[in-house]
Each structure stands twice: as C-alpha cells, then as structure tokens.
Amino acid sequence: MNTPRIGVLALQGAVAEHARALRAAGAEVSTVRRPAELEGLDGLIVPGGESTTMARLAAPVRLMESIRERHAEGMAMFGTCAGMILMADQILDAEALTGFERIGGLDVVVRRNGYGSQLESFVGPLQVSGIPGEDATPLQAVFIRAPVIESLGPEVEVIASWQERPVAVRQGRILAASFHPELTPDHRLHRHFVELSAQRTVS
Numbered sequence: 556m557n558t559p560r561i562g563v564l565a566l567q568g569a570v571a572e573h574a575r576a577l578r579a580a581g582a583e584v585s586t587v588r589r590p591a592e593l594e595g596l597d598g599l600i601v602p603g604g605e606s607t608t609m610a611r612l613a614a615p616v617r618l619m620e621s622i623r624e625r626h627a628e629g630m631a632m633f634g635t636c637a638g639m640i641l642m643a644d645q646i647l648d649a650e651a652l653t654g655f656e657r658i659g660g661l662d663v664v665v666r667r668n669g670y671g672s673q674l675e676s677f678v679g680p681l682q683v684s685g686i687p688g689e690d691a692t693p694l695q696a697v698f699i700r701a702p703v704i705e706s707l708g709p710e711v712e713v714i715a716s717w718q719e720r721p722v723a724v725r726q727g728r729i730l731a732a733s734f735h736p737e738l739t740p741d742h743r744l745h746r747h748f749v750e751l752s753a754q755r756t757v758s
C-alpha cells in the first residue's frame with residue numbers, strides 16, 4: 556500500500572488528535588484551511604467540534620464546495636461528530652446552519668445534539684464490523700453532544716450501533732461516526748479510513 560495522503564480540516568475542533576491517530580495508522584498528514592490544500596489528498600477527515608462554526612469559517616473561501624468537488628473526483632472522507640453533520644444530506648434541526656454551505660453526500664438524516672448536552676457525554680463500548688485486525692475487543696466510543704442518525708438510505712451500511720441506533724456508517728468512500736474515535740488510543744477506525752483512502756481509483 557502506498558502511503559496515503561490524508562488531510563484534516565483544521566478550521567476548528569479536534570484537529571491535532573486526528574492528525575496523531577492518522578500518523579499512527581500509517582498516513583502522511585496535512586491540515587486543510589483553504590481549497591488549495593485539498594490538492595493531491597487521498598482522504599480528508601472533517602473532525603468533531605461545532606458544525607455551525609466550521610460552516611461559517613469555511614464560507615468565505617467556499618471550502619465546503621471544494622471538498623464536495625474533490626470527493627466527487629475520488630477523495631475519501633471521514634466525518635466524526637460535527638464532521639458527520641456536515642456530510643449528512645439532511646439535518647432535522649438545521650436552523651443554525653441555514654444559509655451556509657455544507658458538504659453533503661452521505662444519505663442520512665441526523666439530529667444535532669440528539670444524545671444530549673455536554674454534561675450528558677458518555678463512553679460506550681461498540682462492536683465495529685469491517686475494521687482491520689484480529690482484535691475483537693469493543694471500541695470505546697466517546698460521545699460528546701453527539702448527533703443521532705435518525706434514518707439512512709439504501710446505500711448506507713451500518714458498521715456500528717449503540718442501543719440499536721446506528722453510530723458509525725459507510726457509504727462508498729465516505730465513513731462517518733457520531734462519536735470521537737480520535738480521543739481514545741484505539742486507532743482501528745483510523746486504520747480503516749487509511750485503507751479506504753489508499754483504494755483511491757480516480758485521481
């Protein structure tokens with residue numbers, strides 16, 4: 556496998572943690588704040604943080620539109636928490652995002668903060684299907700003001716559920732999770748994304 560080049564959207568949120576996890580998973584990592592920095596990337600992580608802030612910061616340079624275009628050209632994407640919200644085709648409580656471009660492309664309906672407030676953050680053990688390695692121990696998933704996936708389209712595969720609701724999904728070259736895989740030392744989901752990015756066929 557060639558070393559994939561993976562960017563982390565660095566407008567706001569858990570950027571350094573994702574970069575560290577990606578390096579540990581074998582990727583060459585860069586940060587992305589402007590469209591030109593998407594050049595040559597095999598994959599992009601859109602981190603957790605605050606989707607409304609990221610959408611506002613991206614608007615002046617039309618970064619959301621550029622990400623969407625690069626994805627259409629073959630760049631893989633991994634959205635975690637706020638990042639998943641920005642990739643969702645539909646948001647139920649989208650008022651705070653009205654008028655701001657989002658990335659889209661993931662055929663899910665999400666509800667922001669559906670798992671409650673910051674004080675209701677929790678860690679849940681998850682069985683994740685399809686991630687690399689023989690290790691069958693559950694992934695400890697950290698949920699912080701996490702979005703609920705209310706429904707999903709036929710192309711969307713559920714790879715992990717929490718209390719019978721999907722919390723990690725895959726659709727073609729998009730991976731998305733309601734939780735924060737970068738906040739724990741278990742890098743299996745990042746390794747999965749590095750492999751997905753390495754399978755890039757269109758350049």
Ligand code: GLN
Pocket residue numbers: 602603604605606607635636637638640667668699700701702
């Ligand atoms: N609730 C936040 C939002 O709407 C996401 C929280 C997170 O990324 N931890 O963007």
